[in-house]
Every structure is written in C-alpha cells, then in structure tokens.
Amino acid sequence: MTETKTYKLPFLILLLVLLLSFCTNISLGSVFIPFKDVFNGLIGNPTGNESWQHIIHEYRLPKAFTAIIVGSGLGISGLLMQTLFRNPLAGPFVLGITSGSSLGVALLIMGASIFGGTLAGILTSKWSIVIAASLGSFIVLLIVLIISNKVRDTMAILIIGLMFGSITTATVSVLSFFSSAEELQQYVFWGFGSIGNLTWYELFIFFIIYTIGILMSLVSIKALNTLLLGENYAKSLGLNLKTSRLFIIIATSLLAGTITAFAGPIVFIGLAIPHLTRQVFNTSNHKILLPAVFLFGAIIMLICDTIAQLPSSDLTLPINAITSLIGAPVIIWLLVRKRKMMF
Amino acid sequence: MTKNKSHIVLKTQDLTIGYASKKAKTVISSNINIELHKGELVGLIGANGIGKSTLLRTLTNVQRKLDGSITINNTILENYSNINLAKALSLVLTEPLGSKNLTVFELVALGRQPYTNWVGSLTKEDFQIINQCLLQTNIDDLKYKKCYELSDGQLQKVMIARALVQDTDLIILDEPTTHLDMYHKAYILKLLQKLAKETNKTILFSSHEIDLAIQLCDTLIVMTKDTVIIDQPSNLIEKGTFNDLFPKDLIVFDDNTGSFRVKK
Numbered sequence: 001m002t003e004t005k006t007y008k009l010p011f012l013i014l015l016l017v018l019l020l021s022f023c024t025n026i027s028l029g030s031v032f033i034p035f036k037d038v039f040n041g042l043i044g045n046p047t048g049n050e051s052w053q054h055i056i057h058e059y060r061l062p063k064a065f066t067a068i069i070v071g072s073g074l075g076i077s078g079l080l081m082q083t084l085f086r087n088p089l090a091g092p093f094v095l096g097i098t099s100g101s102s103l104g105v106a107l108l109i110m111g112a113s114i115f116g117g118t119l120a121g122i123l124t125s126k127w128s129i130v131i132a133a134s135l136g137s138f139i140v141l142l143i144v145l146i147i148s149n150k151v152r153d154t155m156a157i158l159i160i161g162l163m164f165g166s167i168t169t170a171t172v173s174v175l176s177f178f179s180s181a182e183e184l185q186q187y188v189f190w191g192f193g194s195i196g197n198l199t200w201y202e203l204f205i206f207f208i209i210y211t212i213g214i215l216m217s218l219v220s221i222k223a224l225n226t227l228l229l230g231e232n233y234a235k236s237l238g239l240n241l242k243t244s245r246l247f248i249i250i251a252t253s254l255l256a257g258t259i260t261a262f263a264g265p266i267v268f269i270g271l272a273i274p275h276l277t278r279q280v281f282n283t284s285n286h287k288i289l290l291p292a293v294f295l296f297g298a299i300i301m302l303i304c305d306t307i308a309q310l311p312s313s314d315l316t317l318p319i320n321a322i323t324s325l326i327g328a329p330v331i332i333w334l335l336v337r338k339r340k341m342m343f
Numbered sequence: 344m345t346k347n348k349s350h351i352v353l354k355t356q357d358l359t360i361g362y363a364s365k366k367a368k369t370v371i372s373s374n375i376n377i378e379l380h381k382g383e384l385v386g387l388i389g390a391n392g393i394g395k396s397t398l399l400r401t402l403t404n405v406q407r408k409l410d411g412s413i414t415i416n417n418t419i420l421e422n423y424s425n426i427n428l429a430k431a432l433s434l435v436l437t438e439p440l441g442s443k444n445l446t447v448f449e450l451v452a453l454g455r456q457p458y459t460n461w462v463g464s465l466t467k468e469d470f471q472i473i474n475q476c477l478l479q480t481n482i483d484d485l486k487y488k489k490c491y492e493l494s495d496g497q498l499q500k501v502m503i504a505r506a507l508v509q510d511t512d513l514i515i516l517d518e519p520t521t522h523l524d525m526y527h528k529a530y531i532l533k534l535l536q537k538l539a540k541e542t543n544k545t546i547l548f549s550s551h552e553i554d555l556a557i558q559l560c561d562t563l564i565v566m567t568k569d570t571v572i573i574d575q576p577s578n579l580i581e582k583g584t585f586n587d588l589f590p591k592d593l594i595v596f597d598d599n600t601g602s603f604r605v606k607k
Contacts, residue, residue, distance in 0.1 A: 083442075086441040086442065218462075219461065221462050221463065222456065222459070222461060222462055222463040225453060225456075225463055226453060226456055226463075227441060228440075228441050228442040228445060228453070229440060229441055229442075229450075229453060230436075230438055230439070230440060230441040231441075232405065232434070232436055232438055233434065233436065233438075233440075233441075235405075235425070236403070236429060236432070236433060236434040236436075237429050237453065237454070237456045237457055237509070238425045238426035238427075238428065238429030238430070238456065238457040239425065239456070240425055278444075282444075283444070283445075283449075284442050284444045284445050284449070285445075285449060287462060287463070
C-alpha cells in the first residue's frame, strides 16, 4: 500500500549507523586498544593483553549498552510526553520528572545524616539511590497528572513542571547548607550524570525495568496516534482516555525515572531526540516514530559518550555537559530553520 | 407523518440539560423531546448562549444530562461502552486538531480506530472504506497533503471524511461552518445533505446559517429561551417560530425569502 510510507531505507541506514557508533564507542577510550583486539575481545577470542579483555568486558561493553538504553529510553519518554501533552516543549526534564528524581536523591543523600550513623550507611547505598530517584519521578508525574486533569491549559502544566525544578533547586540549597562536604560532593557527582559505572547485575535490573517501559510504550502506539487528534476526538473514537493516559505516564516514569536513577539526570536528550527524529521521518505516526526515536536516541547517546571519554586521554567529561552542548544547539538550529515546531 | 415509521436513530425523552455542581443545578433547557430518523439532515439553530453546544455535548456523552433519557439506536446512551459508542456516533468538533503534521490520509484513517487491532493496522477493507469516503467528500486529490497545508474549508471536509470513515449511524457536527466564507458554508452544508442521502446516515449539526439550514435540512431543531421545537423547515416558517428566535429590535424574519433582514 502506498498510502503510508514505510521508511525502509532511513531505518536501514540508522541501523548501520547504530552498529558503527556502537563499535566506535567500545573501540575508543582512555586506554588505546587496537580494533582487531576489540573485535577479538567481543567474540571471546584471546586479546593481545589480559587487561584489555577486562576493560572491554567489564567496562566498555556495559557502558555502551547503558548508553543505548539511556538514549533510546529518554528519547521515547520525551516522545510520549510530547504527544500526551500535545506540546513540542514537553519532555521528562521540562515536566519536572527529572527534578523529582533529583529531589528524591538529594533528600536521600543529604537528608540521610538526619537519621544518623548506621542508618545513613544503608540509606546511601546505590540501590536506595535508585529507589529514591524512581519514587521522586513517579510522585512528580502523579502530581503533574492530577493537575493536568484539573487544568486544561497545557502551558500551565509546563510551568508547573518548571516550578518543580525550582523547588528542587531550593530544597537542595537548603539541604546543602546543613550537610557535610562529602554528601554534597556525592550529590553533585550524581548530578553530572554517568553511564560508566554500572555492573552487569545492575545493568540487568536496569534492562528489565526499561523493557517493561518500552513494552508499555509499544502497547500505547494506537492510543498515541489517536491522541494526535486531541482528547475529545480520541474519546469519541472509543479510546479509554484515563487508562491510556495512566499507561503512557507510567511508561514514561518507568523509563525516565529508572534512567535518572541509574545514570543521573541527563538533560536534553528527551526533548531533542524526538525533534531530531521528526526532521528525518516527516510523520506523526508513532508506528514509525517510536522505533526511529529508539535508534536516534541510542546513536546520539553513544556519540555523546564517545566524546565525553575524550579518546586517548585520562579525562572523562560529565556526560550531562556533552548532551547539553549538543542538545541545546540542535533545538536552536531546528527552531531557526523551521521557525515552527511540528509534532 | 410517514417519517415516524422509519427507523429512529436518536431519541430524547423529557431531557433536561445544564450544569450540575455540588451546590446547585443550573438548568439550561428542559423538556427536550426530539426524534431523529435514518438518513435525515438535521440542523440545530438558536441564538448565542441558548444552549446549542450544551445540548450537543449532552447528546454525545461529553457532559452529563440532568434528567430525562437519551437513546441511540434503541440503546440508552449511558449503557454504551466507549468502543460501542464510537461505532454508533462520530463527531466533528470545533476544537483544533492536536497535531497538524498528519497527512490527510493518515488523519482520515484514524477514524477506523474503533475497528482496528492493537497497533491500529489497516486491513484491505479499511483501505477500501477510507478511499471511498475520500471520494465522497471530494478530497481524494488532497490525500497526501499535510493538514497544516490545508485551508479551513478543506480541513473541514477532511474532518467530515474522518467522521464518515468511522461508519456510524449518527454523525454530530458542532458548528461546522464557522470561519468559512459564504461559498464554503453552502458547500459544506450541501455536502452534508448529499452524504445523508447517499449513505443513509443521520447527520445533526448546529449552525448559525439559518437561511441555508432552512433550504437544505430535512428537519430543524429550534432552541428558544422557553422551548425546543423540532419540525420540518416549512412548517416552522408557517408557525412563525423564527420570529421568536432573536430579540425583535434589530432583525426580522421574512417568511417569503426564508431569511432574516435588518430592520430599516
């Protein structure tokens, strides 16, 4: 049928680019490893150096997978938010979901000392950070949802999201006033975002929650397409608005929440990737957009991470700086070029 | 009346519409008894603020009725599930589209949603229905255009096609002729008349184009402050219903031409 484009060629190219950026990502790093050895290390053959094998398996490979999960997950959650709120500015960051996670983590890291000694040790373990971040994002999304049911104006919802950002910043400054330098440092480092220090076990848990989020997004494809018409039309087409909306919100908070929990608050990817995707795939059909956003998100995140590694140097830049440095100009460029954001 | 024998699609009995809050009920109109038959084009007219939109919102289950009953195809409105109501009633609203970055075909195809599978894949039959509806509404040549490229008149035709594709016995349109020029106002209403005849669907629309509605509709629902009257346009003119539609200080209804004119 010619009525709907299938975009086979762009998908094929994107898939190849993804493969290429994946290989580039694991080939480059602070330690130089010849490509031949990287390839051998990947398929399990002996490499020229024992430690190379270790670097590839325990460090670079999980990092590359994390990049794919983070990029695609944030991109998709941005897409879901943009369609749900029918606003091109929507994204996990702008809606305050990331702020919610940050607030959860800030309260945990810096508030833990209030509970004192031994308890503080348990509370600041990695898993409690993950839980605090997820809880924070879910609660904020719930509040945004309740408000969006009462306030019809989507602009108001975005402003409320920004207000949550301010509340987070304010709470963090209040908390930092009372907390130790160590705690403050721990929080600041978390805030830089990092995709590099996940073990295979953590990655496994991460992947499971991520997969649930992705599956829920896939189930929502039809609802998302219907929502393009507006809520009243969607309702008249038999869509159960409340259920679909809750489904989309839960999918978003699972994706954005766990990603923020495991990798820190990574900004701009959620907002920028869907817009970048729409430049290549000029459609609003989520059957096309969703997989395209997935590919784009994964590719961009791999590239950002490759840059952040500063190949052949010992330094690693905070990933958040790189995504902002790439994301913000992209949004500006798109706006200047098209003068109007379509979604 | 021979019409009474034909199939009744929409029926209300002692319907009361308005807004209910915790404190009090605000009744906008009451004792509404209307019957719409298959294949009829029905216009809903009345002054601004008289409750046309409230009536349409109540009939389409967007807003709760205060009293009385509404039945569509002999089933009480409240008993419909979302999906079954979507197969019995389709809408064209005044609210803007959520996204205009859809092609005309994609937008019209969304009308098949109540019938498609979980990802919304279109079957051969769906394609057939969509293409037929595109032809019926004369927008086949716009198929691949994006909605943001369309004029208001074209977009209205597309929205009508989308409702048509939903394949319901009843189509309700809220002021389909606003923002359109005189030619397109007549064009859209004429199109609705043609569709009602060709497809044997019941089409109900609210409008301020009283003169056009008198010429084109099979039945008119006239809302005034006190009553809601439903009858054929010619009978309504005879009864002088239109004289009471508006305050009489500015415009008067001319029985001969079937239109309003400004008092000199």
